Amino acid sequence: MKKYKNPVGVSRFTGLFLISPFIIGSVLFIIYPFFCSFVTGMTKYDGIHPPEFIGLTNYKNMLQDKHFLKALGVTFRYTIIFVPLKLMVSLLTAVLLSANIKGMGFFRTAFYVPSILGSNLAVAIMWQYLFTRGGLVNQFLEIFGISGVSWYGDQKLSLFIIILLRLWEFGSTMIIFLTSLKEIPREYYEASKVDGCSSFRAFFSITLPLLKNTLFVNAVLQTISALQEFSAPYMITGGNPMKSTYTVGMLIYDEMFSYHNAGYANAVSWVLFVVTSVVVCIMFRITGRIRKELP
Amino acid sequence: MKKFLVPFVCTLTLFSCSAETTKKTPPDNRLDKCTLRFSWWGGDDRHNATMKAITLWNARHPSIEIKAEYGGWDGWTEKINTQISGGSQPDIMQINYDWLVTLSSDGQGFYNLNELDHFLDLSGFSEDILSFGMVNNHLNAVPVSLTGRGFFYNSEVFERLGVSFPETWDELIETGNIFYQNGCYPLDLDVQSGGTAWYLSVVYVQQKTGKNFINMDGTLGFTIEDIEEVMEFYKLMEDNHVTRNVRTRIDEDGNGALYQSPSFIDGNVAGVLEWNSAVGKYESVLDKGVLKAGGYLSDENGNNSGWFVKPSLMYAISAETKYPDESAEFINFLLNDDDCAEILGTSRGIPASRYAFEELEKNGKLKGLTKENSDMLGKLDTVTISPYMETTRMKELCNSAIEKVSYGENISITAQELYNDIIEYLESVE
Numbered sequence: 001m002k003k004y005k006n007p008v009g010v011s012r013f014t015g016l017f018l019i020s021p022f023i024i025g026s027v028l029f030i031i032y033p034f035f036c037s038f039v040t041g042m043t044k045y046d047g048i049h050p051p052e053f054i055g056l057t058n059y060k061n062m063l064q065d066k067h068f069l070k071a072l073g074v075t076f077r078y079t080i081i082f083v084p085l086k087l088m089v090s091l092l093t094a095v096l097l098s099a100n101i102k103g104m105g106f107f108r109t110a111f112y113v114p115s116i117l118g119s120n121l122a123v124a125i126m127w128q129y130l131f132t133r134g135g136l137v138n139q140f141l142e143i144f145g146i147s148g149v150s151w152y153g154d155q156k157l158s159l160f161i162i163i164l165l166r167l168w169e170f171g172s173t174m175i176i177f178l179t180s181l182k183e184i185p186r187e188y189y190e191a192s193k194v195d196g197c198s199s200f201r202a203f204f205s206i207t208l209p210l211l212k213n214t215l216f217v218n219a220v221l222q223t224i225s226a227l228q229e230f231s232a233p234y235m236i237t238g239g240n241p242m243k244s245t246y247t248v249g250m251l252i253y254d255e256m257f258s259y260h261n262a263g264y265a266n267a268v269s270w271v272l273f274v275v276t277s278v279v280v281c282i283m284f285r286i287t288g289r290i291r292k293e294l295p
Numbered sequence: 296m297k298k299f300l301v302p303f304v305c306t307l308t309l310f311s312c313s314a315e316t317t318k319k320t321p322p323d324n325r326l327d328k329c330t331l332r333f334s335w336w337g338g339d340d341r342h343n344a345t346m347k348a349i350t351l352w353n354a355r356h357p358s359i360e361i362k363a364e365y366g367g368w369d370g371w372t373e374k375i376n377t378q379i380s381g382g383s384q385p386d387i388m389q390i391n392y393d394w395l396v397t398l399s400s401d402g403q404g405f406y407n408l409n410e411l412d413h414f415l416d417l418s419g420f421s422e423d424i425l426s427f428g429m430v431n432n433h434l435n436a437v438p439v440s441l442t443g444r445g446f447f448y449n450s451e452v453f454e455r456l457g458v459s460f461p462e463t464w465d466e467l468i469e470t471g472n473i474f475y476q477n478g479c480y481p482l483d484l485d486v487q488s489g490g491t492a493w494y495l496s497v498v499y500v501q502q503k504t505g506k507n508f509i510n511m512d513g514t515l516g517f518t519i520e521d522i523e524e525v526m527e528f529y530k531l532m533e534d535n536h537v538t539r540n541v542r543t544r545i546d547e548d549g550n551g552a553l554y555q556s557p558s559f560i561d562g563n564v565a566g567v568l569e570w571n572s573a574v575g576k577y578e579s580v581l582d583k584g585v586l587k588a589g590g591y592l593s594d595e596n597g598n599n600s601g602w603f604v605k606p607s608l609m610y611a612i613s614a615e616t617k618y619p620d621e622s623a624e625f626i627n628f629l630l631n632d633d634d635c636a637e638i639l640g641t642s643r644g645i646p647a648s649r650y651a652f653e654e655l656e657k658n659g660k661l662k663g664l665t666k667e668n669s670d671m672l673g674k675l676d677t678v679t680i681s682p683y684m685e686t687t688r689m690k691e692l693c694n695s696a697i698e699k700v701s702y703g704e705n706i707s708i709t710a711q712e713l714y715n716d717i718i719e720y721l722e723s724v725e
Contacts, residue, residue: 047380048398128549134557152549153542155702238487238550241541242702243695257373258687260397262380 041267046260058267068268070243071251072275074159078247079226082163086222087215090170094177095207108178115171123165124235131161152237155244162232162245173218180214181207216287220280227276248272319406322619324413326359329618331625332385334364335608336371337642338554338576344642348635352628359621369488369552372687379404379613386616387625389439389643390609393685395430396513396724402431406612409434411623416631419649427606435611437630440644442572442607443677444494445668446589449581452479452565460589464499467592471537474565482566483553484529484538486694486701491568492538493693494603496529501678502594502601509681509689513721515714523710526700533701539564541701554580571668572607572644578664588667591675604672605680607644641665683721692716 016023041058045051062068097108117123130136131151138149151157184207192202208215230249233239239246248268256265335345342365349361364385366374372391378384379398390398390405398404408415408428417425420437428436448460456477461467470481484492497508500521507516517525533540539547548556554577558564566589567577578586593599610629612622628635636651640660646652655661683689696713700706 046397047376048404049401125551128551132549133543133546150542150546152545236550240545240550240698242698253373254691257376258691260376 037266037269040263041270043263045263047256047262048260051263054263058264059271061264062267062271067243067246068248068251071246071248074244074246075227075229075248078159078163078229079223081159082166082226083219083222085163086167086170086173087218089167090173090218091177091211091215093170094174094181095203097174098178098181111174112171114169117169121235124232127161127165127236153241155242158237158241158245161236162229165232165236166226166229173222176214176218177211180211184210212287213291216283216291220283223279223283224276227272227279319614320617320619322411322413322623324620326356326414326621326624327618328358329621330360330362331387331616331618331622332362332364333387333625334375334385335389336366336368337389338367338573338579340575340579341573341642344639348629348638351634351638352625356624359625361625367552382615384613384615386613386618386622388611388613390436390611391685392427392605392609392680393682393687394611395428395435395609396682397686399430399433399435402433402435404430404614405433405435406614406616406619406622407433407435408437408612408623408626411612411619414620414623415627419631419651420647424606424647428609428611436609437611437626438606438647439608439610439630440572440606440647441604441669442570442644443602443604443668443672444491444568445571445574445591445672446482447567447569447574447577447586447664447668448481448589449562449565449585450587451582451585452562453481460587461592462590463595464592465595467537468531468535471532471535475536479563479565480536480539482538482568483544483559483564484532484568485544485553486541486698487550488690489569490690490694492529492697493525493690495568496525496532496697498601498603499528499592500525500601502598505600507678507681509684509717509721511679511681513681513683513724515717515721517714519710519714522714523706526696526706526710529697530700530706541698553577570607570644571665571672572641574664574668575642586664588664588671591671600676600678602672602675602677603680604677605685606647645669683724686724688720689717692720 040051042053042055043051044054044057093111097104097111131138133148133150135151137151138147141147141149149157151161188206188210189202192206197205228249229247230253233245233247234250234253237245239250249272252265252268252272255261255268333349335341337345345365346363349363352359352361372394375384375388375390375394376398395404408417415437417437424438424441425434427438428434446460453460456473458470458473458481461470461481467481474481484495486492500506500517501508503524504521506521508521510516532538538544547558553559553564553567556564559567559577560580567574569577571588574586591599591602610626612619612626616622629639630646630648631650633650633654636646636648636654637658637660639646639651640655641663644665645661646655652661692713696709699709
């Protein structure tokens with residue numbers, strides 16, 4: 001048998017050398033900005049003149065900043081409504097698409113396409129016109145006798161425009177569920193059928209318990225992205241009306257790029273980082289025992 | 296503790312180093328081969344004219360290539376702020392008036408154009424005009440033109456309804472009611488990037504009281520009562536259907552620009568309060584000759600004071616450019632060259648440069664909505680807008696307050712809150 005020689009050669013630095021692009025990239029573009037951001041958060045800095053060290057003043061100001069507190073409230077409301085909805089929609093679609101029916105590949109692709117598009121400008125413009133007073137959504141609702149829904153103008157409804165856009169992009173979450181569904185042995189369902197178990201009961205007694213880890217991973221991923229939401233409200237509603245769709249991500253952007261308040265923007269970024277970490281830790285803590293239990 | 300202290304100090308040192316400003320390149324009074332970046336914002340009419348001017352420049356100066364960076368107004372300030380913070384700004388920039396306050400409060404944010412008189416001829420500008428670009432005795436920018444917001448109406452809709460353009464505030468209110476009976480509105484006022492709802496209401500109170508909303512030195516000229524009156528007048532306009540309320544407006548147009556909205560294009564909203572230097576984008580979406588300039592509103596005694604005027608746009612050179620002479624030569628071309636003036640026309644307003652103005656006048660190019668409005672503005676007792684009123688933060692504060700009023704919040708409380716916010720903001724800027 002022919003022996004292949006390692007072309008790089010093996011020394012104690014070989015491994016380090018091979019992963020050096022990643023290490024250099026991480027240091028330059030993740031670790032350095034990460035620490036810089038923390039230091040900037042303790043300065044008064046407009047991005048133009050040299051920064052002035054002010055300690056924890058930005059953090060103290062945050063506690064009295066009504067815009068920050070409102071944005072935090074909006075972000076939490078959005079996360080609490082959006083994450084369970086997205087998990088439900090993704091899971092139910094994945095269950096439907098896991099059936100062995102001819103042509104199912106087409107539907108899987110069709111449902112995944114919106115995730116690839118993301119909330120780019122073209123989608124945002126399309127979304128804008130869908131929900132205006134004379135838009136397609138209202139025209140459709142008129143068929144059922146519901147007329148003139150104020151999607152943009154109503155403070156309670158405007159957040160749903162963003163939620164619906166993000167729900168529409170459920171493809172990635174659905175694919176993760178679909179993969180896990182495929183791993184559940186068919187025998188479980190066959191045995192339950194023999195015992196007279198309905199499909200509905202099988203879903204709650206077999207599918208859900210066996211998907212709990214996937215469900216948790218998706219919940220964590222969606223929570224993190226929901227807490228950082230920026231692009232969809234920025235492009236579609238601009239945070240309006242009355243700041244009812246103004247998220248912490250938008251506040252950071254405005255403070256940084258519109259108001260020349262880089263110090264404060266970085267301090268808010270750190271608070272968002274800590275809040276996200278705490279929320280995820282709580283999720284781990286609450287679900288810890290359930291996840292460890294065998295089904 | 297030491298574990299945390301070392302990386303913290305290292306980061307602080309690195310951060311301080313990165314925050315240092317780079318060295319300025321002094322002028323050498325000669326033109327070298329180079330590529331310059333020039334950025335501006337505007338509508339399609341301005342983009343087309345400027346691209347033609349750049350083509351002419353590139354033909355005349357093959358060794359100095361100009362690369363264009365342009366787009367719409369929305370998000371443009373943020374883009375330039377980011378570029379300046381990162382030291383990657385273009386060599387030559389079209390800047391807005393308030394950027395002198397936010398980006399160059401000490402006069403060091405842009406190149407001192409007085410140092411570039413070898414290539415930049417400013418003899419065509421009056422001292423008054425140039426004073427708009429002075430910060431801390433540094434000429435940071437040259438005004439391209441002076442402008443003010445004026446009324447531009449869809450004449451077809453007014454003719455169809457048999458209504459003439461309003462001349463007084465009372466007539467404006469009456470017009471609103473007539474239009475409403477026909478299912479449309481005579482004017483659009485927004486609480487977004489334009490902030491025309493606040494602008495028009497402030498003009499009304501300025502005309503009535505003779506006070507300035509914000510003085511040139513950055514102090515607040517209005518009292519709480521004046522601010523309350525601004526809000527009450529806005530509410531009066533809404534209640535009399537002069538303009539759509541905020542809710543109806545965003546329901547109909549979403550977050551989009553008015554000139555791209557069906558409401559404006561179809562004539563359901565038949566007027567706009569726009570800078571005379573930027574009206575082209577509204578004109579181009581309607582049939583030729585449909586958009587017409589309306590007069591500035593006065594009170595019942597004919598008092599037409601209180602209307603604002605400001606430099607529409609300014610040209611500035613980056614403080615960090617490596618090619619100050621070449622940049623100055625290009626600005627000189629844009630401002631003073633006869634052929635360039637003819638190409639650019641009034642796409643940036645009526646030129647402030649005497650040479651460009653004379654060239655356009657000689658060739659009969661000083662016409663159209665911009666000129667008509669500019670002539671009307673010239674006859675008024677105008678107020679120079681304070682750059683502090685133009686900053687993004689100030690606009691956001693005022694727009695939010697108008698939005699609250701439109702959504703039915705108490706005017707007295709909103710006025711008090713806005714007054715406190717403005718005072719706090721102006722103090723923080725100082």
